[in-house]
Amino acid sequence: MEKVLVRGAEAIAEAAIRAGCRLYFGYPITPQSELTEYMAKRMPEVEGVFLQGESEVAVVNMVYGAAITGKRVMTSTSSPGFSLMQEGISYIAGAELPCVFVNVVRGGPGLGDIQPAQSDYFQATKGGGHGDYRLIVYSPESLQEAVELTMHAFNVADRYRNPTLLLTDGLLGQMMEPVRFPEFVDLDTLPNHSNWALNGTAMSRKAHRVSSFDLDPVSLEQKNMSIQAKYKEVINNEILYEEYQLDDAEVVIVAYGTMGRIVKSVVKQAREKGIKVGVFRPISLWPFPYIQLARWIDQASFFFCVEMSAGQFVEDVKLAVEGRKPVEYYGRMAGIIPTPGEIYAKLMELI
CATH class of the missing domain: 3.40.50.970 (Thiamin diphosphate (ThDP)-binding fold, Pyr/PP domains)
Structure with a gap:
């Protein structure tokens, strides 16, 4: 098509x-x-x-x-x-x-x-x-x-x-x-x-029951389990993610959604200056690709999390990195979209 x-x-x-x-x-x-x-x-x-x-x-x-x-x-x-x-x-x-x-x-x-x-x-x-x-x-x-x-x-x-x-x-x-x-x-x-x-029994089967209600704590716990x-x-x-120019990356930018797209232009700008930067982009936010992101811990000097919030996504990035490498953060709030230029400037500060 x-x-x-x-x-x-x-x-x-x-x-x-x-x-x-x-x-x-x-x-x-x-x-x-x-x-x-x-x-x-x-x-x-x-x-x-x-x-x-x-x-x-x-x-x-x-x-x-x-x-x-x-x-x-x-x-x-x-x-x-x-x-x-x-x-x-x-x-x-x-x-x-x-x-x-x-x-x-x-x-x-x-x-x-x-x-x-x-x-x-x-x-x-x-x-x-x-x-x-x-x-x-x-x-x-x-x-x-x-x-x-x-x-x-x-x-x-x-x-x-x-x-x-x-x-x-x-x-x-x-x-x-x-x-x-x-x-x-x-x-x-x-x-x-x-x-x-629940689509009608046509008198041919036992009636189904669909509910989240159960007053028996033992039964409810079994359902929860x-x-x-x-x-x-x-x-x-069901974990989905994208890795972008990470093979030789010394800095891993982590971002999702439209920010994951925007930071790719930062990678291009940095690599033109000889700085080895790549992007790890979670596509499934839950389940989060903790193990897949952690594979880059030994190679990276630090992780750089960019998001349009006060620092929510960065918490999962820190969980993945387990304190073994620094995790830096840059974000804007209230509907302001971080530009590639300001993200690049912050990256240069960190380097």
Whole structure:
């Protein structure tokens, strides 16, 4: 298929439809409202369902109810809206239901602004709601990768019966790039969840029960242990990352999402001056590629973490490095995007 020029939010929406999503519930919030608008137009065209809820709290519970049917379902929002969804997300994870969330992050805290940020990292990767649960989290650097990760997120959600999250930002959501879309999946080939989904018994089987509620602590602990065992499978099988010019790198820049893309130009600038710099870019933020990043500890003189937040992502980088080498940090907040020039200047200071 030929490439088409498309806006980021619309690219993610179209990818979801091609992945087999036919149920979308949303509530408009800048800077992702274009995704909701696109779904409002496209869902009727593919015989899907679009419904705008009265709030993000309503939306996440609609997602919960729809996911119980075993069909592919998603929603999208931005930072304040995602905060309102946290209780429902915990319920969905506890009920072990597959679905996809998209958070187009904006500046905060509070209402903040509508500019790009990465300050929802803790919320996304450490569990924003209550209880012992995890979201499987991916962060793309480009619109083409956003399309591919959206398709992948639905597959992984189905594989582990767990909600997945595409963590982007206002820059990626609003930018336009040429994208090559994959073909539509055959809906008849999607995973069959008849062994647990609530899709009607037709008087031919025992009724299913899907819930996160259990008043027996022994039974609930057993369920929690089963979920934690599932998460170990995710850690073993679902880590994604990119290594860029690291073979001889003496400085390892670590960044994710759009920052992981921006710092590649810093590498080019540094190498023109004879400074051996490379980039390690986590693509899956949970599970985080701790072991894969740690492979560069002996070679690197130090690690340089760049992010659009006050220093959230850097904590996972420090965990990976285990105190064996210095981990430096540079970041901007409130929707200000660090430029390659200022990142390079900070790198020269550190060297």
